[in-house]
Amino acid sequence: MSKWLAYFTGLILSLMIYFNGQLSLVTTTYISNVVYHGIGVLFFGITLFVFGRNKSSTPFKWHYILPGVMGSLTIIINNFVMAEIGVTLMIALTMLGQVVTSLTIDRFGLLGKSVSKIHYKQWIGVGVMSMGLWIMLF
Amino acid sequence: MVLIYFLAIFIGFLVTVTPIMNGRNSLVLGTIKTSFYHYFFASVTGMILMILLSPMVTGIEFDDISLKYFMGGILGLSIIVMMNYYTVRIKAIHIAILPFLGQMTMGFFLDYLLFGNLDLKTILGMVVVLLGLFIQSSGKN
Numbered sequence: 001m002s003k004w005l006a007y008f009t010g011l012i013l014s015l016m017i018y019f020n021g022q023l024s025l026v027t028t029t030y031i032s033n034v035v036y037h038g039i040g041v042l043f044f045g046i047t048l049f050v051f052g053r054n055k056s057s058t059p060f061k062w063h064y065i066l067p068g069v070m071g072s073l074t075i076i077i078n079n080f081v082m083a084e085i086g087v088t089l090m091i092a093l094t095m096l097g098q099v100v101t102s103l104t105i106d107r108f109g110l111l112g113k114s115v116s117k118i119h120y121k122q123w124i125g126v127g128v129m130s131m132g133l134w135i136m137l138f
Numbered sequence: 139m140v141l142i143y144f145l146a147i148f149i150g151f152l153v154t155v156t157p158i159m160n161g162r163n164s165l166v167l168g169t170i171k172t173s174f175y176h177y178f179f180a181s182v183t184g185m186i187l188m189i190l191l192s193p194m195v196t197g198i199e200f201d202d203i204s205l206k207y208f209m210g211g212i213l214g215l216s217i218i219v220m221m222n223y224y225t226v227r228i229k230a231i232h233i234a235i236l237p238f239l240g241q242m243t244m245g246f247f248l249d250y251l252l253f254g255n256l257d258l259k260t261i262l263g264m265v266v267v268l269l270g271l272f273i274q275s276s277g278k279n
Binding site: 002005009010011012013014016018020022023029031032034035037038039040044045048051058063065066067068070071072076077078080085088089090091092093094095096098099100101102103106111112113116121122125126127128130131132134135 | 206238
């Protein structure tokens, strides 16, 4: 079920990127970024206030900041890149970055993931993906 | 243009690491608090960047902004909840591949419907990218 959920997330993600890009065209990338995350602050702030009041609080740690910072940078860079090269090419290049990053994480057991041996076919696959990107770009 | 391509690849790093970190945080804090922290610090970062890099905010006709433009934020709410759920249950490589397949499906549709783009070179390149994905996912772990 989790894998199907991951695929479905991708469908929604493309739509989200499109709408954020449209908002950035009629305002600015920076305003669209603040609006996008402001909606989340409002929604989860209210939800936390309603449902999370009675739960014991966990001490705050500095690394809780990182995902939000990275998320904000993702939106800004996303909007900028999509305007330059279009959705499909951006997704393909982003995919290359994702695959290399995820193979590295799995190979070395980073970020709490268990170590997975990387089969040579996976690196060949990355090479073939790069060839596909070359075809798209040139 | 090469810088743009590198930025796109860097986005791949960000979108892989961010949900994994959120998933780990959600195991400790719960998904609601994790999501709140994510959006709160993202908003703060966005406002700081807006002040530093885009101080002139003029000429924007807010009456022209239809409600549909806020769909991105609304869709994002469901995405982060789904990601907080599945990122701790599947491998990092599946976190990268499966959403990509969904993005590619919708990306092709959007590119054709909205921009009329049906470039055969792009389609051929994407087929080769898919082949590469199939090869790398068929390797034994």
